[in-house]
Amino acid sequence: MREMVTCLLLEENGALPDELIDVMKDDEWVPLKGKSAFIMKWPKDTENDPVALKDVTEKLLNVKLALEGMGMEHRFSTMEIGNEDRIKMKVCLIGDKAVGKSSLIRRYVLDQFDDGYLKTMGSKVSKKALVLEHPRDGREIRVDMTVWDIMGNKGLADLLMSSYVHGAQGIIAVCDVTKKSTLEGLEGWIDDGLEVAGDVPIHILVNKADQHDEFEFSRDDVMEAINAGSGVTFTSARTGDNVEEAFHDLAMSILESHQEREIVEKMTA
Ligand SMILES: Nc1nc2c(ncn2[C@@H]2O[C@H](COP(=O)(O)OP(=O)(O)OP(=O)(O)O)[C@@H](O)[C@H]2O)c(=O)[nH]1
């Protein structure tokens, strides 16, 4: 299966006027996160349908003329992108020691829990196969996920961080709701993780939510401490609450960003 997209890259960072943005939105241009670029996905089979092709061409021309009228430097590129039904994902868990990273993975992959604490030495990789529905067209996507677990000893972890997080498509940052210091440490973990992985989806898990009487902070405290637009989920590796859902949500975000990433790579190649 193939899919055609047109990407519009603005050569300067000048803001587009609202009227143009409105027209582009109607024509299904989607802004690329963090880039002065937009993509328009061609409807299926457009290239074989003269009427549909004319429609797309007109939309492109309209935008082009408007940009030229404004004297804005720009570049269009139309390309074919993959539309595969099987993808690999690498997900990394980060966060202070004993917050429950290994336990969350154990719950997700094996549906088991252990009260004992055996700290992770170095890192460990587990695998999980899952099937997702594509957020856009509902087609089934088989995902082979590798889940990377790292020790929570920050000093030692820093030594491994770049090789461990390299190539990750998503990050799960974990803190322990019964221990405020683990929230305070989280931003450092996230900054270091994103520095290696780039602009990838990130999800925050506030773990040990089964310990109702021992909460040391709230959802609002998390939002205040982490100034990112990340999803926040309260989980319990012990009861399994929200664990599957959290991994699933992250996988969906990765799936959504997957094509964007491919487009950006092709555009900047
Ligand atoms: N009550 C409760 N205890 C948990 C939960 N998750 C983990 N634990 C316990 O917390 C301790 C630490 O869990 P681990 O999963 O080993 O923590 P970790 O983040 O992998 O620790 P490091 O490998 O040292 O970085 C263990 O005793 C677990 O049984 C949870 O959701 N609820």
Ligand SMILES: [Mg+2]
């Ligand atoms: Mg561990």
